[in-house]
Every structure is written in C-alpha cells, then in structure tokens.
Amino acid sequence: MESVRQQKVNKLIQKELAEIFRSNAKTMFNGAFITVTVVRVSPDLGSAKVYVSIMATKDKDAIFKLIESQNYLIRKKLGSVIGKQLRVVPELSFFIDDSLDYAMKIEELLKK
Numbered sequence: 001m002e003s004v005r006q007q008k009v010n011k012l013i014q015k016e017l018a019e020i021f022r023s024n025a026k027t028m029f030n031g032a033f034i035t036v037t038v039v040r041v042s043p044d045l046g047s048a049k050v051y052v053s054i055m056a057t058k059d060k061d062a063i064f065k066l067i068e069s070q071n072y073l074i075r076k077k078l079g080s081v082i083g084k085q086l087r088v089v090p091e092l093s094f095f096i097d098d099s100l101d102y103a104m105k106i107e108e109l110l111k112k
Helices: 004-023 060-069 071-082 099-111
Strands: 033-041 047-055 091-096
Touching: 004 033, 004 047, 004 071, 047 060, 060 071, 060 091, 071 091
Parallel strands: 047 091
Antiparallel strands: 033 047
C-alpha cells in the first residue's frame, strides 16, 4: 500500500512528465502523441516506473526506444521542474501501457 507521500509524488511526476512529452513531442519524439498513464514511485522515492501510452504513430516500438534512449534528458528536464520539491529526482524506468489497446480488442470481440 502506498503512503500519502508516494501518491503525491506519483501525481506530481505524472503531471510534469506529461507536460514534458507534450511540449517536446515534435523535437524529441517525431510528433508522436505520448501520454503518461501511471507512475509508481518506490517507497524510498529513488526510482519510478512510468507507464506511457503512444498514439498517432505507426511504429510504437521505435518511439518507445527513442523515449528510452533519451531517458537522461527527460530526467534532467524533470529535475529542473521538480527539483525544489524533491530532494532526489527518481530514476525513471519506462514501460508501454497497452491496456487501452487491450480494451479496444476486447470491445471488438464483444461486438462480433
């Protein structure tokens, strides 16, 4: 069970990462629409699992590799925004959130 502090940090990181992805979509991510669906911070606030959903692109794997390759730059931008609120900016681990694709697939199957 997450503490109140973890929940607040999760929301803060999710909000700021979403803004980073939105503002840098054209320059860093080839115009892909990337949303941050879930952020889970470890109890010591040292690492964070970030689940992203990638839309408006044909090759999701290429965009995901682009996100992973720019992990350092994304963390640096995050640190410049939340550096005054957190002592240590957590290490970011990115994962693809395919729950929306799964839900659409189930919906298609139910329509048949």
